[in-house]
Amino acid sequence: MINVSPRQLEVFVQIARLGSVRAAAEALHLTQPAASMALAEMERQLDAPVFARERGRLRLNTRGRELLPLAQELLERYAEFGRVGAGGVESLGGELRVGASNTVGNYRVGELLGDFVRAHPHVSVRLRVSNTAEIVAAMLDHALELGCVEGPVAHPSLELRPWRDDALVVCAPVDHPLARKRRLQPSDFAGARWVLREPGSATRSLSERALSHLPPGETVLELDQAEAIKQAVIAGLGIACLPQVAVIDAVASGRLKVLKTPFLDLQRTLSLVLHRQRYRGALIEAFLALAGGKASPVGTSR
Numbered sequence: 001m002i003n004v005s006p007r008q009l010e011v012f013v014q015i016a017r018l019g020s021v022r023a024a025a026e027a028l029h030l031t032q033p034a035a036s037m038a039l040a041e042m043e044r045q046l047d048a049p050v051f052a053r054e055r056g057r058l059r060l061n062t063r064g065r066e067l068l069p070l071a072q073e074l075l076e077r078y079a080e081f082g083r084v085g086a087g088g089v090e091s092l093g094g095e096l097r098v099g100a101s102n103t104v105g106n107y108r109v110g111e112l113l114g115d116f117v118r119a120h121p122h123v124s125v126r127l128r129v130s131n132t133a134e135i136v137a138a139m140l141d142h143a144l145e146l147g148c149v150e151g152p153v154a155h156p157s158l159e160l161r162p163w164r165d166d167a168l169v170v171c172a173p174v175d176h177p178l179a180r181k182r183r184l185q186p187s188d189f190a191g192a193r194w195v196l197r198e199p200g201s202a203t204r205s206l207s208e209r210a211l212s213h214l215p216p217g218e219t220v221l222e223l224d225q226a227e228a229i230k231q232a233v234i235a236g237l238g239i240a241c242l243p244q245v246a247v248i249d250a251v252a253s254g255r256l257k258v259l260k261t262p263f264l265d266l267q268r269t270l271s272l273v274l275h276r277q278r279y280r281g282a283l284i285e286a287f288l289a290l291a292g293g294k295a296s297p298v299g300t301s302r
Contacts, residue, residue, distance in 0.1 A: 002045045006078050009071045011038040012050065016068050017143060019057045068142050073279030080282055093122040096283050099138050099147040101202060102226060103166065103243045104270060105129030111164070112148055115290040123283060131224070133200035139275055145284055147273035150243075151202025161272040163291065168206055168266040170259040171230070171247055172239040179257040186263055190215035193238035198224045202268070207241035210264045230256065241266065 014024035015035075025035035043049050050064035060068060079094060096116075104112055105127060113125055128135070128144065132151035138144045139158060153160055172179045178188060194217050197204040203226070211217065220238045223229050226246045233240050234255050250256035272291060274280070280288075 004042050004045055005038075006075065008038045008042040009075055011035050012042055012064075013068065013071050013075065015039060015051065015058055016060055016064065019059070021058070069275070069277050069279070072142065073281075076279055076281035076283070083282070091122050092120045092282055092286060094283060095124045095126060096146070096287060097126045097128070097144045098287075099128045099130065099135040099144040099149075099273075101132045101135055101147075101149040101151065102129060102224075103150045103203065103246065104148045106226065107243065107245045108164070108270070112291060116287050119290060120286060131198065131201040136273070139273055142275065142278065145278070146287060148270060149202060149273055150268060150270050151205055153271070153273060157276055159274045159276055161274070161288075162269050163272050164270045166268050166270050167244045168203065168210070168241045168268070169244045169247065170210075170239060170261050170264070170266075171233050171242050171250075172257050172259055173233060173236045174254060174257045175236075176239065176257070178239065178259055184259060184261060186214050189217060192217035193220045194218065195221045195223065195229050195232045195238040195240040197226070197229065198222050203241065203243065206266065206268055210241060210261075210266055213264060 010028055011021075011024055011030075014027050015021060018024050018027060021035050021039065022032050024030075025032045028035065030038075039051075046063075046067075048063050050061060050067060051058040052061045083092075098113070100109065100112060106129065109127065113127065116123075117125060128138065130138075132149040132153070135144070135147045135149050136153055136155065136158070139147045140155065148163060150166060178184065178192070181188060192214075194207075194211065196207055196219055199222075201224070221229075221232055223232065226242055229240050229242060230247060230250055232238065233242075234250060239259070244258075247256055247258065251258055272288070274284075278284075
């Protein structure tokens with residue numbers, strides 16, 4: 001009979017997340033030999049390794065990838081067992097790792113995390129901000145419990161829940177010729193100089209779809225942050241599609257002009273992302289209850 005202990009599972013999960021025994025030991029306040037022994041004993045009981053050794057780092061092998069969500073579930077259930085055993089009087093604790101694409105992480109973090117952080121002060125929330133493609137990859141690797149992204153996601157292992165409506169707007173410097181025209185037409189954008197987000201971002205994908213309905217222009221810059229693009233536009237380097245929420249301050253202060261483009265569809269939905277194979281314990285359920293959203297689960301795409 002396999003007799004894997006909670007400590008061995010903790011070591012396994014932390015090594016999978018951090019990539020080394022040393023880092024896992026530090027995270028768990030263990031000595032490195034103790035962490036190594038815990039992993040070795042677990043692999044001995046399983047009669048199979050769970051990591052491949054690559055250039056000094058440990059990466060999950062096929063067996064390890066299968067076992068990781070089960071190990072995470074066992075640890076979460078173990079914590080819940082203790083909480084229920086104490087009569088439910090213990091407040092939620094532990095760590096919740098959330099991934100957010102750039103628009104959410106930079107401009108809507110209060111909406112996403114505020115209610116949960118206030119309601120559960122003993123939970124340590126770790127927020128990772130990156131583009132949609134990288135958040136999806138981290139979700140598939142079980143490196144995050146939840147994600148919130150601005151782009152469409154189509155993967156059978158992931159479930160999307162619509163969270164907020166959002167929109168892009170086309171922005172220009174206040175002295176740009178397009179900013180001075182009263183009624184814009186698609187033809188006015190011929191030869192326009194565009195500043196775009198990097199490939200892999202949802203903003204880039206939606207921008208490209210919008211630009212496909214306009215005459216050809218020129219991409220003069222590709223930047224990986226909306227703030228950098230905003231500053232580039234203010235400096236007169238080009239025009240851009242940016243999240244509406246990202247330009248409110250610059251428009252209000254007269255540094256940026258939003259162009260009226262009713263002929264472009266720049267609407268989108270921000271969505272919560274969940275892994276279908278991951279156990280949804282008390283932390284995830286509490287987060288979902290407070291994060292809200294505008295609809296129930298929608299499957300893998302919309």
